Amino acid sequence: METVGTVVWALWAMLPAYVPNNAAVLAGGGRPIDGGRVWGDSRLLGDGKTWRGTAAGTLAGTALALLLNALSPGVSAAVGYALPTFPLLAGLGLALGAMLGDIGASFLKRRSGRERGAAFPGLDQLDFVVGALACAFVAAPSWFGETFTLPVLVVVLVATPVLHVVTNAVAYLLGLKNEPW
Template sequence: MIPAYIPNPAAALLGGGTPVDFGRCAKDGRRILGDGKTWRGLIGGIIVGIIFGLVQIFLVDCFQLDFLPKHTLVTIFSLAAGALLGDMIKSYFKRRMGKDRGAKWPIADMYDMVVGSLVLMTLALLVTGNIGWFAENFDSAGFFIATLIAILILSPLLHRGTNIIGYLLGLKDVPW
């Protein structure tokens, strides 16, 4: 999940500039995504996620770290892009619910990137005909379920921790 966990903090660090929604509003009169989702953050976050994924591929290959998944370019790109797409989809629905930028939405805020990254990766593996990647990297259903449970436990902790750090560094207006 490293290529999925890195893009959101990287986007916050590298973001700014033109919003992805170009400042447009939806039919309800609210912004489509808001000023917090920028092209610079989106592209920068994806690139940083890919770089961390490439480093992970290198480390797994060089040091024979068999306990880590053997990522491919498809998996690292889709994890990185899916994390930010999941965050943008969540932001779209937050705006529809009348929630302002930075407003708490606990469950959605913690798992948007997990859902987005895993859904996009699964779709990418289906489209490329490499759905067997799951079987190659998770040798049993029990190991796959244990991995999902670990992701469900670690994601909120990492989300909260990175947000607190971003807040302390002045990159975020709120620590959640």
């Protein structure tokens, strides 16, 4: 597969992991997951990680995977090669994993004294990728192996931080997010 094909494949395969964080921003609010608990000097996770945002993000990413399955034959025919499809467990793993990665990052931010909304360059851009890939690997190992070959993983690790910076800057400019990261 040529380079463009690898990039399109990688982005298609990661779409169910890209949408959850943005859906959580739109739907978030209500009860924080940590229930207000404190560990040491800081909140366990903070008010930015809510049950509603996490559920909405997971559902949105999983639903997108199913939608992509429906679109895959038509788009594959148009581009001239087969694009990935998502077994339910793969879509769920990517979506839930993206949310868990982001939650894990908030845990680390609080432990390192960063308040809610503080930036943690590097972690902010890759937390959800690592979470999504790890969960998808556990939930659907053979699908993971077929979908995320080494070149695809390289594209994901390079392209995702770029996309993350751009989408968050747009969300900030639209007034949807409090910080541009």
